[in-house]
Each structure stands twice: as structure tokens, then as C-alpha cells.
Amino acid sequence: MAMSDRPDLAAMLFPFVRELMAMERPILEANGLTMWGYSILITLGSEPVRTQAALAEMIGADKTRIIADLDALQEAGMITRDVDPDDRRVRLVAITAKGRRARDRAQAAIQREEERILAPLPAADRRTFLRVAQSLADLTRSS
Template structure:
């Protein structure tokens, strides 16, 4: 049986997910990259800008305007690293954590509606497989 390449299938799913998430992000006044940053910092540990850029797959120079905006809005903190004054440590503020939780809850609800298109027996297997392949 012929099928599309995995890249083509993943790209179509990616476009569908982005289209689903854009209105949610717009309602909360955050860009996709801003949400990616909030998500990357949501684990709670303080991280350097360079480590964050690596973990989310972003060019650290292009990340700076996103960080500036989030800091100006009081959603993240960015302080000099006491161990390396050239580096900056990042963290979520209470407002940043609250915004992240609200956006993530709406995105997860939308994902649940999308996943409802699959038979219940396939949902967990899909998520496990996707996590393994993306890992």
C-alpha cells in the first residue's frame, strides 16, 4: 500500500496543529516563539539563554527580541549568572507561569478534540510513538 513519506505527513500535521494553536495564542497575546520559550522555562529550573536556545532549537540571537518582550511584559526574569557574568539566567515570573498554564490548558483541550478523531485504543499508542520518534 502506497503512503506519503513521514516528512510529508508530519508537515501536514504540523500545519494543522499550528492553525489550531494560532487563535489560542492570539487570544493570550503571545507568539508561537514566546509560547515555546514559556514552555521551555516551565520546568522551573533557571536556565541560561544559550541552554534555552539549544533546548528549543532556536538561534540565540533571534531569541533575544522574544526574551526582551517577555521580560518587558513581566513574564520572565533575566538576570546575570553569578558564576559567569556574560551569561543570563532565565526564569518564569508568577504571571509568566499563570499565562503558560492558561495557554497550555487551551492547547491541550484542542489537542484532545483533535485526538478524539482517532479510535480510543489508538490515542495512547499514537502519543507514545510520537514521543519516541520525536525524542
């Protein structure tokens, strides 16, 4: 099989993703969040209540990995973890108003910076890139 004229996807995307993560870190810190904490709040925004195990699966983390992040978010008043009345072994996780405000502030600031980073691209290319990125994210979640 002949070698391709293009680099592998990871080789192309990694420098860009690394730049995005570096851009996000101070924004998240300014809002009292870690990247994992932000991922949790973003996920809770789409579904108001999840079990800890289901939440970990949704963000692609081991359920034991996110316990410290859940503890920190709960201590900061950004989430609640209540016993499920149907199964006392299960904790239901819900975002609070404070968590929504922190998530929304962080997301707005991150997306402003993303627009700045993508600004050199023609508008049609930006729209296409964002549409394809969303399609790839959806494919990844469904596999």
C-alpha cells in the first residue's frame, strides 16, 4: 500500500488540540473548574440528573477517576449528589444554579477564544470545520 501524502489525523490535530487545551486552562481556573470538572458540568447540562457511573461513562472516564472531581464540584456548590430513592446504593448527580453559571461563563469565554483562533479561516471553512468536528464527536460518542 502506498504512503499517503497527508499526515495521520492525530499528527494533524494534536498540535491544535494542545493549543485549545492551553487556551482553556486559565479560563477554567478563573471559573473554579478543572477540565474534568468542566466536562462533568457540560454533560450535566444536557441531562439534569445522572448516576455517577453513567456520568463517568458519558465523559469517557473511569467512575473512580471522577470521584475527586465530583467531590470538588460538590464542595464548591456546583453539583449535588443525592441518594436515589429507588436504589440507595446510587447517587444522582445534578448541576446547581452556581454550577450552571460557572459552566456558562467558562463556555462563553472558551468559545470567544475559539472564534479568535479560527478567525483566519474563511467563514465557510469555519462552518464546515465545526460541522465536521461535531459529526466526529457524535460518531465517537456512539461507538
